[in-house]
Amino acid sequence: MSSSQGWQVDLLEVAQKCVYCGYCSLCPTFKELKWENYHPRGILDQIKLYYSERIKDNLKNDVSKSLFDAIFACTMCKACENICIVDLPLLKVWEQVRQESFKRGRWNSKLLSLYNKVKSSHNIYGLPAEERVTWAALSNMVMTRRIQRKAPLAYFIGCQASYSGKMEGVAESVVKILRKSKENFTILGTEEWCCGSPIFLAGGYSVGKSFAKHNLEQFKKLGVKRVVTACAGCYRAFKVVYPRILGEKWDIEVLHITELVNELLAEGKIQLKKKFKEKVTFKDPCELVRHCGLIEAPRDVIKQIPGIRYEELPSNREDALCCGGGGLLKLNDDNLVSQVNSRLITDIQYSEADIVLNGCPTCLDTIRSNLRKQNLNVEAIDISEFIKRAMELK
Amino acid sequence: MALKKKARSRFIRYLGKQFRDDSTILQLYSRDMAELPSLTKILYKNIPDAVILPRNTEDIQKIYQIANENNVSITPRSGGTAGFGGAITYKKGIVVDCKGIESELYIDPLEQTVTASPSIIFSDLQRQLKQQGFSLCAFPSSYYSATIGGWIAHGGFGVGSSQYGGALDQIVNLEVVLPNGELKIYDKSEDLALFVGSHGTLGILTKISLKIKFDIPLKQWGCTFDSPRELEDGLAELSKINPYSIWFFNPSHISKFNDTFGYSLPYRYVVIISKEISFEEEESEFYTMFNQAIRKAGGQILDKRYITNIWDHRFKTFSMLKEYDDFLVSELILPIKTSNKYLQKLNVKYKNGIHFEGELISDTHYSLLLFLPLDEKISSIKRTFLYLRLFKYTIKGIKFGGYPYSTGMFFAGYYSKIYGKEQYHKYKEFKKQVDSKNISNPGKVISPRLNLFPLISMKAAIKILSRLIP
Numbered sequence: 001m002s003s004s005q006g007w008q009v010d011l012l013e014v015a016q017k018c019v020y021c022g023y024c025s026l027c028p029t030f031k032e033l034k035w036e037n038y039h040p041r042g043i044l045d046q047i048k049l050y051y052s053e054r055i056k057d058n059l060k061n062d063v064s065k066s067l068f069d070a071i072f073a074c075t076m077c078k079a080c081e082n083i084c085i086v087d088l089p090l091l092k093v094w095e096q097v098r099q100e101s102f103k104r105g106r107w108n109s110k111l112l113s114l115y116n117k118v119k120s121s122h123n124i125y126g127l128p129a130e131e132r133v134t135w136a137a138l139s140n141m142v143m144t145r146r147i148q149r150k151a152p153l154a155y156f157i158g159c160q161a162s163y164s165g166k167m168e169g170v171a172e173s174v175v176k177i178l179r180k181s182k183e184n185f186t187i188l189g190t191e192e193w194c195c196g197s198p199i200f201l202a203g204g205y206s207v208g209k210s211f212a213k214h215n216l217e218q219f220k221k222l223g224v225k226r227v228v229t230a231c232a233g234c235y236r237a238f239k240v241v242y243p244r245i246l247g248e249k250w251d252i253e254v255l256h257i258t259e260l261v262n263e264l265l266a267e268g269k270i271q272l273k274k275k276f277k278e279k280v281t282f283k284d285p286c287e288l289v290r291h292c293g294l295i296e297a298p299r300d301v302i303k304q305i306p307g308i309r310y311e312e313l314p315s316n317r318e319d320a321l322c323c324g325g326g327g328l329l330k331l332n333d334d335n336l337v338s339q340v341n342s343r344l345i346t347d348i349q350y351s352e353a354d355i356v357l358n359g360c361p362t363c364l365d366t367i368r369s370n371l372r373k374q375n376l377n378v379e380a381i382d383i384s385e386f387i388k389r390a391m392e393l394k
Numbered sequence: 395m396a397l398k399k400k401a402r403s404r405f406i407r408y409l410g411k412q413f414r415d416d417s418t419i420l421q422l423y424s425r426d427m428a429e430l431p432s433l434t435k436i437l438y439k440n441i442p443d444a445v446i447l448p449r450n451t452e453d454i455q456k457i458y459q460i461a462n463e464n465n466v467s468i469t470p471r472s473g474g475t476a477g478f479g480g481a482i483t484y485k486k487g488i489v490v491d492c493k494g495i496e497s498e499l500y501i502d503p504l505e506q507t508v509t510a511s512p513s514i515i516f517s518d519l520q521r522q523l524k525q526q527g528f529s530l531c532a533f534p535s536s537y538y539s540a541t542i543g544g545w546i547a548h549g550g551f552g553v554g555s556s557q558y559g560g561a562l563d564q565i566v567n568l569e570v571v572l573p574n575g576e577l578k579i580y581d582k583s584e585d586l587a588l589f590v591g592s593h594g595t596l597g598i599l600t601k602i603s604l605k606i607k608f609d610i611p612l613k614q615w616g617c618t619f620d621s622p623r624e625l626e627d628g629l630a631e632l633s634k635i636n637p638y639s640i641w642f643f644n645p646s647h648i649s650k651f652n653d654t655f656g657y658s659l660p661y662r663y664v665v666i667i668s669k670e671i672s673f674e675e676e677e678s679e680f681y682t683m684f685n686q687a688i689r690k691a692g693g694q695i696l697d698k699r700y701i702t703n704i705w706d707h708r709f710k711t712f713s714m715l716k717e718y719d720d721f722l723v724s725e726l727i728l729p730i731k732t733s734n735k736y737l738q739k740l741n742v743k744y745k746n747g748i749h750f751e752g753e754l755i756s757d758t759h760y761s762l763l764l765f766l767p768l769d770e771k772i773s774s775i776k777r778t779f780l781y782l783r784l785f786k787y788t789i790k791g792i793k794f795g796g797y798p799y800s801t802g803m804f805f806a807g808y809y810s811k812i813y814g815k816e817q818y819h820k821y822k823e824f825k826k827q828v829d830s831k832n833i834s835n836p837g838k839v840i841s842p843r844l845n846l847f848p849l850i851s852m853k854a855a856i857k858i859l860s861r862l863i864p
Contacts, residue, residue: 017716020426020475022475025539034491035447036491062418087716
């Protein structure tokens, strides 16, 4: 069962190492669903059953149904792996089980549709590549000179900020910050392909690899040494997945927008001037905090805003609650996303913040939709947009 | 015996999707922390007929009603984090997973109590209490996964028990659905005692009120002892200075601790003591007492550097086992004053290959968690053999004034050793009144008879078998 590819794990071996302590019961979807088959330790037990040689056919069918159902109820928030006292590589396990489900033809239709869209049009919406830069026209910005120009820094916009009206303002904000700092940067334009994150999360590694190769080729062609992104999913793909699948070929430095802004602030290239009356909090996206260990950079930026009233959420940093939107759960169970998200909304209410900042389009979308549902007067915005406001950029 | 059609349809009619009997779910609910060796399945029918996830108190009342009418046994389960088999079926029947029972959390700051659902996990509850400046008084070492309901049913002790006592001492009142379907609230100590350590044999807890305290910061100190004899003296002296917690390990465990976490703790019996400290003078006063206690017992103070971060591992005991392919665990309670002989015997019998860690649970007793780490995956026969051996040495603790930590399934029949004969009679009387058909968690607390040889009790059979093991 072990794979020749170095980054794969022996599923059965990992499952057998579980000590059944149950600490992974903090899993956000298990907390809602409560059945043992959704518990990470229960998923490991199902893996043991699935790969057991002595298992009878009828039980094997039943187990695979239950296992694949449970694996797509996972938000890939990595809370289980972080708390695991015997350090099991649970995220890799979940990804591999998703691959196994793909091989067995057990993906649901929404997932397959997303997969096909990304595969054929290189973005998650299935829209033409030409529309990747439409956001610029909508923001009255001219990006022609930036597209595909040679530069040491590339801004990787990501599918959601490029195409989605919900993320309107993110790309514009990052570009304005970069312009103000006079950084020499480029964007890939129509040659920007999805980072592959949804494909990786679904377990489709072979297709995802072609995306990684393409994006790397583009960066190399333009002489890019550093890439900055405001999307937690893209950041994770570049920081964690690309090095895993491209090996040493991937030698590009990856920055989250908050890391770059800290640099620019230290170098005096930009200033945060605006004073805010509102109380602000930050929701750590799982993909930044638990997957990549990016904890302080957003806080360091926020704290440099003069007189800012900042309040941590009760569960913060590595203990941050999941928004429920990750791991492609939206494609599998939208109600479950809302259920998981409602715990986060309670945390936000407890902080009494007027603005909740974030660095992940998926988190932002789920938080906004639940704030609306509950009719709460809290604004949820991306941190890059907030930085733009703090810089008093129009 | 599979669930009869009529009973099955009645459960489904009432509970809908909260009732499941697909083969995968049955397998998943056939274990708790300890996975039964397949050989023992001759004795235990641990794969249930169905699993129910009740949503509220009414569901539980209805479950008991249908179970009584159809003579179906009910095995309550919560976190499933203990290894005594209390949450596993003994003769099939239905597992009732109590994690579905939710209720509003209510903190009463004036009375210093918290009322919560039994399914709440300690770490979640503590997080919410800390937001209000309060804390639980005591909690188990399985803090991140154990539920308060499971802890009570299990008769738990834990960190803080040295100062605040065990589960019984924490309870203000309990709301319980009795096996006859009646919903009752108990608040008298003698009634509450019935539900502590009785593994859901007297009903299912549906709401729990616990005592809480102000969240006072804890400070840690450490010391070492050269032998079980010195450790015994040290624990006796340290228990007199009223610490919040006393946590200790044997040298084998220390060695693993060092390997796993990169510490360089001395290869001796190490004791970590914890105390609630509100102000500086209190700290220096306590340190003086601690120093005197250690000197009197012949121990040595541990360099403060070793203590840094060690407390972070307090709830991650099992992390040390990641280096091993397998392990077996058991737990018992021992009196401080006679325990050194037991520990010496254990060291001799296991040639220092057994790991243990203890936690003081009162000023006279401590709980001892035994780990038998294994360097290879072992066969079912060998596993059964080693289990029986570990069982034998756990029971040997009785000779030294100790007793098993809890009854559950594996130590069914030892209730009177744990809680005394008088309490056992009260338990039996109450059981007769509320569960005449013995449908609520049969095979636990009171030892059942063997199916094949009804004249022999399970307790006797296991005891005889374990004695045959050298």
